[in-house]
Amino acid sequence: MAESLLTSSALFPVSEQRVDSPSFPLSSNIKRQVQRFWQKSPCDSWFTNEPRGTVAFYRSLDEHRYKVHPRLQSAIGFEKTRGLRVLEIGCGCGSEAERFVRAGAYYTAVDLTNAALSITRRRFQLANLKGRFVQGDAENLPFPDGSFDFVYSHGVLHHTPDTPRAIREVHRVLSPGGRAVVMLYYRDSFNYYVNLGIVRRLRAYLLRTALGIKLSRAIFGETEQDLRRHAELIRGDPGSYVEMQNLLNRNTDGPDNPLSQVFSRASAQRMFWQFKSLKTEIMFWNPNWLPGIGKVLPRSVEDRLASHWGWHLWIYAQKRHREFTGLNEIPYQSISLSTARRQFLPRLSSTEMAGGVRTTSTVG
Template sequence: MNKIDTKNMRNIEPPNTEDRPTLTSDIRDFWSRNVNAERIMGNTVSLEQRGGEKYFEELEAQRYRSHYHLKPWINSMDKGKSVLELGCGIGMDTFSMAKNGLNVTALDLTEVGVRTARNRFEKSKFNGSFLAGNAEMLPIKDNQFDYVYSFGVLHHAANTEKTIREVYRVLSPGGTAKIMLYHRHSINELVHRITKVPFEEKDELCPVVRRFTVNEVKTMFNQFSNIHLQLEYVYGEGYGKLFSLTPKLLYKFLSKHWGWHIMITARK
């Protein structure tokens, strides 16, 4: 574990490591140790806790309260269509999509994510397919899905551009990609730079945390048609009272101009 020296600003993110042979395995190990969203429950979650209904209720309540724009985005997908989620984690969004009547396939780099998501589906008698794999090399044939969905994941990949090419490949003609990537020109980026607080975890550097400009996103998605970008989410509950006390109209204004989330909808 890489402990943080907060005296050095560069330590809010690791140095450029794209050529490191172990990068993908380092990413997998990081997210296996730091199961996404569990930190709101404390530093440790037992195997008995993980996957219980209270576990999911607590995490989902926080996720959809803080990420106010996420449920409407999920709900915009048409019932009965097929969707591939890349980076499903413990499967909160996967479960929401299945409840909405979508035919879900979910992939995650970590075994713990796939196992936790699959177990919930089995307990709930929901249908879904789950794969452990790398979004840069999807074990899926061309032109398979009506939607490919990924929220806050592909900017953590060893090669984000390669994942976007894979998204395009597995989408059916006329299919829609719904992807969220982090925004470099955002208030959240500025706050992290000023406070020297690392991205993602406070006491361990995430191996890859890319942030993109709007123009960089447009370039990555240039093979798609009808690309729509929208900025959302200035900051969440991790900012404590600042989040709850910010007037809604001000929050929405700041989000639309300097939001942390680039919400991308692109048609093949």
């Protein structure tokens, strides 16, 4: 496997180049469930019938991914990562990983599962690309402070129990001035309030019968296997299934998905308070959310729906070039110089003031 690793030991110490077994604590039962689920089903791997690990497998996945997410590549800005140390948290099947390396980035993947790392490593071998693959926990990233210039994570950090902690880890491993691009599920979306909160809740009653399963397959486009699993879960505990958190878990990434979370723009701002700048954008509309008409809508209409009520909250953040000393635990807010003096400078007596005490103001 040595040919699949970057050769610069200054950038990537040998001891960190490859970790195939977890050397980190899984601090909760839910996190172990998350690991088991994604170990069995690496993200996107279910979208193709091509043999896993073949050129056709990766080509098929990429064609599907960038058809469903047409703005994904431009949102990331691969061309701006040339020469940068890039960390991807949750690599899936390596679609973005390959594009980072082809753009000239020094690439590292960290994933909770060995399955995703193995699939992405195999992609790199087939394409003769170089990268680093580390198994680790997003809430306890196994890298020193300031190790990366760019951190990317698409649809991953809403599956870890303590997402705010994971965001703090993103900030920690970024170098001063480094950038992060993170996608999380969006709470204030059509999918959350209408599709999950109303349609999927009503569908739970439909799935109790064989006829209901057939109708659901025709309407929602899900596989019969998934629908039968939903039906099994409903029969086991119908009251629990229709609770909003369980509807969210079961109807986002598969019926056995143990954990998904949703976030608003305001909650994203709170989680990213340590960063210098923050921009958010809403993307992604699934035609299946509007059975019957969703698949015939013009792209312009779909884009408009996505920008207002889409499912993906994209967050673009930049770390400060210089941190405020002593204020790391205080959420960043814009304040006036007079307010800063009152709150953060020591109170001086009239004698000290007369003595000509000099103060220095540093802007990060």
